[in-house]
Amino acid sequence: METFAIVREKLDQAVEVLREKEVDLWITFVRETSQVRDPCLDLILGLDLTWQSALMISRTGERIAIVGRYDADNVRNIGGYTTVIGYDQSIREPLLEQVQRLNPRRIGLNFSESDPAADGLTHGMFRVIAGILGGTEYSARLTSAEEVIAALRGRKTAAEIDHIRAAIGATEGILREVEALVQPGMTEREIAAFIHQTTRKRGLTPAWEPEYCPIVCAGPEGTFGHRMPGDYQTQVGALLQIDFGVRREGFVSDLQRTLYFCRPGEESPPEEVMRAWRAARAALEAGRAALRPGAQGWQVDAAARQTLVEAGYSEYLHAFGHHIGRTVHDGATVLGPRWERYGKSIEGVIEVGNVFAIELGVWVPGYGYLGCEEDVLVTPDGAEYLSEPQEEIWCIRK
Numbered sequence: 001m002e003t004f005a006i007v008r009e010k011l012d013q014a015v016e017v018l019r020e021k022e023v024d025l026w027i028t029f030v031r032e033t034s035q036v037r038d039p040c041l042d043l044i045l046g047l048d049l050t051w052q053s054a055l056m057i058s059r060t061g062e063r064i065a066i067v068g069r070y071d072a073d074n075v076r077n078i079g080g081y082t083t084v085i086g087y088d089q090s091i092r093e094p095l096l097e098q099v100q101r102l103n104p105r106r107i108g109l110n111f112s113e114s115d116p117a118a119d120g121l122t123h124g125m126f127r128v129i130a131g132i133l134g135g136t137e138y139s140a141r142l143t144s145a146e147e148v149i150a151a152l153r154g155r156k157t158a159a160e161i162d163h164i165r166a167a168i169g170a171t172e173g174i175l176r177e178v179e180a181l182v183q184p185g186m187t188e189r190e191i192a193a194f195i196h197q198t199t200r201k202r203g204l205t206p207a208w209e210p211e212y213c214p215i216v217c218a219g220p221e222g223t224f225g226h227r228m229p230g231d232y233q234t235q236v237g238a239l240l241q242i243d244f245g246v247r248r249e250g251f252v253s254d255l256q257r258t259l260y261f262c263r264p265g266e267e268s269p270p271e272e273v274m275r276a277w278r279a280a281r282a283a284l285e286a287g288r289a290a291l292r293p294g295a296q297g298w299q300v301d302a303a304a305r306q307t308l309v310e311a312g313y314s315e316y317l318h319a320f321g322h323h324i325g326r327t328v329h330d331g332a333t334v335l336g337p338r339w340e341r342y343g344k345s346i347e348g349v350i351e352v353g354n355v356f357a358i359e360l361g362v363w364v365p366g367y368g369y370l371g372c373e374e375d376v377l378v379t380p381d382g383a384e385y386l387s388e389p390q391e392e393i394w395c396i397r398k
Contacts, residue, residue, distance in 0.1 A: 004078045014043075014148070025059070031125065054129075062102070100138075104138070109143070150348060163250065170248055189230065207247050208245070212226060217371075220367055224369040243256045254324050255375065255387055269393055272364060273364055276364045281372060283307040287321070292350060296333075321334075356375070
């Protein structure tokens with residue numbers, strides 16, 4: 001299966017990252033993962049596990065899975081683990097034996113204060129593994145694996161990028177169908193229902209919770225943000241903003257598109273709308289220009305934010321960008337301001353192979369919200385569009 005081929009690629013990549021970060025052993029410690037699923041399982045396993053399990057990746061190149069007896073054959077079938085150990089009564093003995101044999105100086109665990117994608121270890125499971133290692137020298141060698149996980153999630157392989165491209169292409173196709181369908185008087189709910197219907201016909205699912213994927217903001221009465229579509233209607237002489245993505249074969253997209261319903265005789269939106277659009281697009285491009293290998297997340301956000309404010313508009317109250325991949329907020333570096341809520345995530349360094357959704361918007365009084373959001377890939381030369389960027393507001397003349 002292609003899923004497991006990508007898992008094997010990521011396991012090989014994990015060994016390289018461990019060597020680079022000088023972490024000797026990375027342990028992902030889980031149980032009943034259908035109930036509490038560590039985000040890293042999608043990277044290094046692709047399956048659910050039942051009993052207490054330890055997925056151990058060493059900088060030596062060894063990949064050891066200690067799992068319940070009845071999960072062992074499934075893990076072997078992945079083909080990415082050099083050793084699979086099944087147990088019956090307790091994980092303690094095989095886990096201690098492997099740790100002592102490897103004798104790591106630094107042991108990374110999945111906890112983090114800033115990165116939710118690196119914080120899958122529950123407090124209960126931390127207490128369990130700390131108890132197993134208690135009384136040994138290894139209990140003092142535990143550290144966060146967040147830098148390992150950030151690199152592994154962020155450095156997309158060619159296969160991962162191809163999957164993201166396909167999800168983006170499907171999303172763009174659905175949004176073009178919306179452009180052809182919408183007309184004045186439609187409610188946000190009706191537009192969302194059409195998008196859900198079209199998504200299902202294509203055998204896809206929404207990229208995030210379907211209750212507010214898509215996010216639909218119609219006219220000057222609508223409100224933008226993470227909210228469910230409501231009964232606000234599209235209007236002649238007003239904007240419509242849609243924030244939407246799909247999940248396709250385990251990977252997602254995240255795009256926004258802005259539409260304007262022309263009044264009779266209008267060929268384009270009014271100047272106040274166009275002025276705001278030009279400012280938003282310029283700010284998006286300023287952020288994209290700053291999105292280069294070696295930059296920190298806050299620096300990219302600052303470039304976009306400053307450009308928008310200097311054009312005379314209020315700063316947006318969110319980050320400029322976030323990783324996408326297996327989830328729509330895929331952890332690791334955030335392209336955000338130095339606000340407390342983002343912790344250290346905005347200090348992350350941009351790397352080749354990162355895929356980001358970059359976004360910002362402007363509220364135009366009397367017309368509604370216009371939003372710009374595109375998906376981009378970081379290359380050695382900067383950030384290139386994976387989506388077809390919306391350079392002009394889509395005008396609806398009906």
